[in-house]
Amino acid sequence: xxxxxxxxxxxxxxxxxxxxxxxxxxxxxxxxxxxxxxxxxxxxxxxxxxxxxxxxxxxxxxxxxxxxxxxxxxxxxxxxxxxxxxxxxxxxxxxxxxxxxxxxxxxxxxxxxxxxxxxxxxxxxxxxxxxxxxxxxxxxxxxxxxxxxxxxxxxxxxxxxxxxxxxxxxxxxxxxxxxxxxxxxxxxxxxxxxxxxxxxxxxxxxxxxxxxxxxxxxxxxxxxxxxxxxxxxxxxxxxxxxxxxxxxxxxxxxxxxxxxxxxxxxxxxxxxxxxxxxxxxxxxxxxxxxxxxxxxxxxxxxxxxxxxxxx
Amino acid sequence: xxxxxxxxxxxxxxxxxxxxxxxxxxxxxxxxxxxxxxxxxxxxxxxxxxxxxxxxxxxxxxxxxxxxxxxxxxxxxxxxxxxxxxxxxxxxxxxxxxxxxxxxxxxxxxxxxxxxxxxxxxxxxxxxxxxxxxxxxxxxxxxxxxxxxxxxxxxxxxxxxxxxxxxxxxxxxxxxxxxxxxxxxxxxxxxxxxxxxxxxxxxxxxxxxxxxxxxxxxxxxxxxxxxxxxxxxxxxxxxxxxxxxxxxxxxxxxxxxxxxxxxxxxxxxxxxxxxxxxxxxxxxxxxxxxxxxxxxxx
Numbered sequence: 067x068x069x070x071x072x073x074x075x076x077x078x079x080x081x082x083x084x085x086x087x088x089x090x091x092x093x094x095x096x097x098x099x100x101x102x103x104x105x106x107x108x109x110x111x112x113x114x115x116x117x118x119x120x121x122x123x124x125x126x127x128x129x130x131x132x133x134x135x136x137x138x139x140x141x142x143x144x145x146x147x148x149x150x151x152x153x154x155x156x157x158x159x160x161x162x163x164x165x166x167x168x169x170x171x172x173x174x175x176x177x178x179x180x181x182x183x184x185x186x187x188x189x190x191x192x193x194x195x196x197x198x199x200x201x202x203x204x205x206x207x208x209x210x211x212x213x214x215x216x217x218x219x220x221x222x223x224x225x226x227x228x229x230x231x232x233x234x235x236x237x238x239x240x241x242x243x244x245x246x247x248x249x250x251x252x253x254x255x256x257x258x259x260x261x262x263x264x265x266x267x268x269x270x271x272x273x274x275x276x277x278x279x280x281x282x283x284x285x286x287x288x289x290x291x292x293x294x295x296x297x298x299x300x301x302x303x304x305x306x307x308x309x310x311x312x313x314x315x316x317x318x319x320x321x322x323x324x325x326x327x328x329x330x331x332x333x334x335x336x337x338x339x340x341x342x343x344x345x346x347x348x349x350x351x352x353x354x355x356x357x358x359x360x361x362x363x364x365x366x367x368x369x370x371x372x373x374x375x376x377x
Numbered sequence: 378x379x380x381x382x383x384x385x386x387x388x389x390x391x392x393x394x395x396x397x398x399x400x401x402x403x404x405x406x407x408x409x410x411x412x413x414x415x416x417x418x419x420x421x422x423x424x425x426x427x428x429x430x431x432x433x434x435x436x437x438x439x440x441x442x443x444x445x446x447x448x449x450x451x452x453x454x455x456x457x458x459x460x461x462x463x464x465x466x467x468x469x470x471x472x473x474x475x476x477x478x479x480x481x482x483x484x485x486x487x488x489x490x491x492x493x494x495x496x497x498x499x500x501x502x503x504x505x506x507x508x509x510x511x512x513x514x515x516x517x518x519x520x521x522x523x524x525x526x527x528x529x530x531x532x533x534x535x536x537x538x539x540x541x542x543x544x545x546x547x548x549x550x551x552x553x554x555x556x557x558x559x560x561x562x563x564x565x566x567x568x569x570x571x572x573x574x575x576x577x578x579x580x581x582x583x584x585x586x587x588x589x590x591x592x593x594x595x596x597x598x599x600x601x602x603x604x605x606x607x608x609x610x611x612x613x614x615x616x617x618x619x620x621x622x623x624x625x626x627x628x629x630x631x632x633x634x635x636x637x638x639x640x641x642x643x644x645x646x647x648x649x650x651x652x653x654x655x656x657x658x659x660x661x662x663x664x665x666x667x668x669x670x671x672x673x674x675x
Binding site for chain 1: 409411420481483487494508517519524530546603614639642
């Protein structure tokens with residue numbers, strides 16, 4: 067055997083071993099993520115209900131019927147500012163929750179940027195809301211926000227004189243959406259905090275020293291050094307969190323069940339599929355969600371690529 | 378000057394305005410994060426009377442175990458048999474974490490050390506899984522698995538094994554990504570040296586690479602464990618009978634009970650939260666690295 071062909075066969079052997087080691091992961095991810103993702107496109111154009119679920123591959127084709135029924139559904143359409151329909155509610159919810167989580171994360175990161183006694187402990191504590199199971203977190207908040215006068219939030223706010231009568235935070239149109247947004251910011255600010263803190267710690271300290279020598283005050287140093295240095299991480303975290311928040315089902319489902327003006331697209335998908343047992347319509351609603359998602363992902367990829375070119 | 382004024386001027390001299398604002402904001406954050414957890418744990422030790430009173434009870438009068446008895450004591454009224462749900466959750470999350478670690482070690486080693494075409498593309502492609510909403514996948518999975526189950530002969534509903542496999546699909550991509558990045562930080566020279574010393578490839582991995590990767594492996598294990606432990610939607614759709622419920626579904630069921638018993642919900646939530654938070658605190662250093670490096674979904 068010549069040296070070259072022997073080298074080639076070693077190369078081929080290595081490649082075969084590589085694919086073999088990856089095979090289990092690829093099979094699982096393909097079978098349970100990639101294939102189903104495409105399969106759901108197919109479902110969205112077919113009439114699939116509980117009756118033909120066992121024979122789903124022979125479900126009758128019904129064109130755009132599912133899509134029509136989603137778009138004309140009461141829950142999807144805009145009615146008023148307090149009843150915006152699933153698509154707009156999703157947009158409002160995910161953009162404001164993400165923005166708030168980012169601002170919270172930025173403030174928390176700035177708090178922890180300078181060393182002080184117990185910093186490690188405080189930082190770990192800040193991560194609790196993110197690490198704790200969503201189910202416990204959601205039910206604790208429902209219990210804190212209990213609408214009766216005995217609810218602890220009502221009790222505190224009434225004692226402070228901020229409100230005069232007990233409020234039903236999670237079952238009042240308008241207010242419910244705002245509360246859900248605030249709770250999401252509460253839960254996800256630690257993610258932004260970690261990312262921003264990592265970047266903050268990497269900023270060259272001599273920049274600040276030089277600015278101080280030049281007579282820049284705290285605000286000016288923040289505005290002209292910190293903000294530009296953080297631009298990339300802020301943008302990336304915003305878009306990533308936006309995508310994840312847009313996909314989120316658990317948080318709203320557990321907090322309000324999707325009622326009182328908080329019905330976002332994932333909840334609508336769930337309701338069509340598992341309450342009405344109309345999987346075709348559920349899949350069509352999911353495709354509408356994906357259409358938004360594709361736009362967000364495209365923006366994200368462009369942002370990441372442009373920023374890495376600049377760097 | 379009185380003592381009080383003395384102290385105030387002393388404090389004012391020691392702290393400038395910036396420091397005071399810093400302290401106020403820090404307190405705000407700390408209270409905001411800690412209070413819900415305090416409320417969860419303290420409520421779990423309250424009695425029905427304290428829970429249903431006209432005013433909230435800020436500190437329970439005594440550590441009453443009524444709620445925990447309802448969860449675990451077969452003789453208590455409304456006995457919930459929560460022990461069974463804990464076991465179900467463990468039966469799902471431990472295998473998920475173990476299998477995820479084994480499979481991702483194999484895959485990550487291949488990507489980090491072996492030369493073959495398409496591996497970079499695949500690593501990034503697999504990560505795209507993280508952008509696909511779970512609620513989108515649940516519909517085809519529900520339909521497909523029913524069909525496959527019929528053909529092969531397994532029940533899809535109330536089958537914890539089905540949950541393990543779906544959780545693996547959700548967690549393997551990031552596990553693979555985290556471990557690949559970690560393996561790449563281990564210098565190739567160390568392995569080459571061991572190879573020259575006469576070890577074969579498997580021995581190198583077993584004696585050199587894996588021991589060096591313990592922090593990353595622990596992180597991957599804990600992450601996948603936590604995701605499986607916390608997961609709600611898939612378990613909610615695939616589990617129907619109370620005996621098979623994992624903890625999240627059971628807690629939702631107790632919450633939805635017609636006669637509200639928040640102290641029991643809080644007790645169950647406490648049991649579910651404490652191991653996760655403890656695990657996190659013990660392994661914080663390892664985990665945070667993974668969090669920022671892998672960008673873990675949440």
